Amino acid sequence: MSPYLVLARKYRPKTFDEVIGQDIVTEVLRGALTGGHLGHAYLFSGPRGTGKTTLARIFARCLNCERGPTPDPCGTCERCQAFQAGTELDLVEIDAASHTGVDNIRELRDEVAYAPMRARYKVYIVDEVHMLSKQAFNALLKTLEEPPAHVVFLFATTDPHKVLDTVLSRCQILRLVPLAEERIAARLEHVFQAEGVRAEAGVTEELARRARGGMRDALSQADKLLAFVGNEPTLEDLQRLGGEAGHEELEALLALVEAGDRAGLLTRLQAFEGDEESVLEGLLDHVRAAALLAWCGEATPLLTLGARARPSAAGASEPSASSCG
Ligand SMILES: [Zn+2]
Structure with a gap:
């Protein structure tokens, strides 16, 4: 029996077509590949789990497919297969969270000078790039100012505001959005x-x-x-x-809040199984959904919860505006 592959890995997109909900970013990357306007550094910024490193890996393969650079890599050539299997020597993935120091970046800086071994481009994917120390950023900057023609940097971050402006200004920034x-x-x-x-x-x-x-x-x-x-x-x-508070529990809590029953509320909270954070998140979601229902109506595209998860109108306070225009 083959080992169980977690769903997130098994169903990880391998082509731009398989990527969901990031149409603008995939269009920009496709355009760069077909138009030949390739940059030396791209920064994928967006919330966790939205596909930053997935897109970076697809782009790396597009750059290096033997029939490319192409937005639609063949999937069968030696480069495509090596990139897909994770055995490509010219693809270097660095987790900045565990390589924050300036020494790691100096090492990288020395390495980039060498031409790729087999691929067209040597690709560096640096995940969580905002975790680099200031000295590391400065060391990186020198490479970004004069990148060798055969090198492409693909940075990924959830916190672009923590990346030095001087680094940002040398990257093409691609913003990924949370999925609907x-x-x-x-x-x-x-x-x-x-x-x-x-x-x-x-x-x-x-x-x-x-x-x-x-x-x-x-x-x-x-x-x-x-x-x-x-x-x-x-x-x-x-x-x-x-461990998330259930629908009925949240309704009960909100009813107590509305009734101003502080003692009842504290007693009820005591009995909750989930941690505080999940109770708070549950309440926020619930109130948001109630507000959307009250102000924007059932048909709002902002609300896609299953019917059972929808809060009752009783939980929502009286709307003061008539639409969400
Ligand atoms: Zn190929």
Whole structure:
């Protein structure tokens, strides 16, 4: 039996076409590849799990496919296969979170001078680049000012404001956006179908809601759920797994807040199983959904929760505006 591959890895996009919800970024990269306007440094910025390193890896392969550079790598040439298998010597991936020091960057600076061994471009993917120390950034800057023609840097960060301006100004910045819940839910449906999973209605929507815009989080939550209950998960299973306060519990809490029943509220909070953070997040989601329902109506595209997760109108305060225009 082959070892179990986690869903986030198994269903990781390998081409631009498979990437969901980042249309602007993929268009820009496609354009650079077909138009031949390739930069030496790109910074992928965006929330966790939205596809920064996935896009960087796809771009690296596009740059080096033997039939390229092309936005649609062949997938069969030696370079494509080496990039896909993670055995390409000309692709260097660095996790800046564990290589923050100036020595690591100096080492890198010395290395970039050498031509690639087999590939067209030597590609450096530096994840969590904002974690580099100031000295490390300054050392990097020297390389970015005069990059050798055969080198491309692909930086990824969740915190672009922590990256030195002088570094930012030498990068093409690509902003990834959080994915809409319905796109995450649709992708989960696809994955479940491919895996032979028969989930109760609403499970994919609830997983999507909890993922807060990150596809990777949605898939790892799904992994956890399937490991927990097998191939026919229900909403109740998800509730038990999550440690998140359930729909009814949140409604009860908000009713106590509305009634001004402080003693009742404190007693009720005491009985909660989830940690404080998940209770707070649950409450925020709940109030947000109630506000959207009250002000924007059932049909709002901003709200894609499954019907069961929707708060009752009673939980929402009276709207003071009539639309969300
Ligand atoms: Zn190829």
